[in-house]
Amino acid sequence: MAYVTDPDRRVLVAVDMESYSGRDNVLQHRAQLAFREVMATACDELGFDRANWLIQQGGDGELAILPPGASERAVVTRLTPVLDRLLREHNRGLRHEARIRLRVGVHEGPVHLDGANGYPGDAVVTVCRLVDSPQLKAALRQFPGAAVALIVSDRLYHDIVRQYQDLRPEHFQQVTARLPEKHFEATAWIYVPGESISTTYEPGPPVSASDQPHDGSGGESVERRDDRSRPQSASGGQVFQDIRSRGIGAIGNGNSISVSGRPEDLDSWGSPR
Template identity: 90%
Template sequence: MAYVTDPDRRVLVAVDMESYSGRDNVLQHRAQLAFREVMAAACGELGFDRANWLIQQGGDGELAILPPETSERAVVTRLTPVLDRLLREHNRGLSSEARIRLRVGVHEGPVHLDGANGYPGDAVVTVCRLVDSPQLKAALRQFPGAAVALIVSDRLYHDIVRQYQDLRPEHFQQVTARLPEKNFEAAAWIYVPGESVLAIDVRPDLLGSASDQPNDGGGGGGVDRHGRGPHPQPAGGGQVFQDIRSRGIGAFGNGNSISVSGRPEDLDSWGSPR
């Protein structure tokens, strides 16, 4: 049996494209080219030496193992905002099926660089599971105007985001990334540039449809998290209330009650909030 060499501790970045498989051959070809150009432009702007990234390509994304001198802080806090801006510029004027939106996962840990068929290491498995988690897919889907959604491991959030606050920690939403079919579960944090991720609903019963879905790629109508399609938007400064259940006639009047969460368990037998 061959001797197993010591691993290297590296920063790992996994990137995946939303709704790639739903594109025809021509759009997949264009998306791959645009993805490569946007990633190169982002790295050039940030001073990352992409030529020395160890990249395992996939048609709809990549797994990258970064050089040992790479700044974890820059990768965690600067890469996603730059990608978001560049993708917004790229997507402007494109049809919904041609737009590119990315899920980005960042982790760090020991990885073997001399694997016979890839890069062995639990850190590699973890970052790939994070970027493929239903929780991150749901986050990107719930913000049709966003171009990028980021997920970072719990360790990187506490070591980088909380310590240096280049990105405001309160703009991250803590989740438990779960892939039951892969026997994977891990604490992680999600960030979507320019969006309030505290509005993300990550309840397990609402993630059944969290696989990649086509979207309009722009602002405007939101997405109904219960799978019923787009929901109407308010006109003329009005408000739209969701996930609200009322009890009694005119539930917004005195003497009545509502469950804001929409969960039956939040109401007792008399219809009053617990």
């Protein structure tokens, strides 16, 4: 049996295109060209050494293993906003089915660079599962004006996002990324550029795990909960449910707001947390 060499600890970036398989041959061809151009332009703007990225390509995206010394901070906090801007420019004036929207996952960990058929390592599996999670797909569908949704591992959120705050930590939403058929479950954090996702996104079970764009044709992004889970006001007054608010507010006389319809979103004074 061949000797297994030591792994390298690297930053990993997985990128996947929304609704790629639903395009015809011509649109898939154009999407691939645009994807490659946008990724190259973003890396040039940010000064990333993409020529030395180890890239495992797929028709609808890529897995990239970044070179030693790559800045975790720059990749986590700067890549997604630049991709979002470039893609919104690219998508302007295009028909819905021709637009490109991306899911991006970032993680880090040991990876073997000399695999016989790819790059072995749990970190590789994790970043690919994160970017393919129904929770990230649902977040991108929920914001049709966004071009990118980012998911980062719990470790990177605490080590990078919370410590340096180049992106506002409160704009990230904690989720449990689940792929039951793959026996995968992990805590992760989702960010959508330009959206305060933590005040509007409910990370409950999605209606469907299929990767379909939000086109207003039917279905809700979050399942309705049973009325028994509705919060009750302990101090009298009324409880207003399912209100979307970007600020913390209450409506006087002991009334309160629950943005999610869950009792745990009300503190002991009946105010939203």
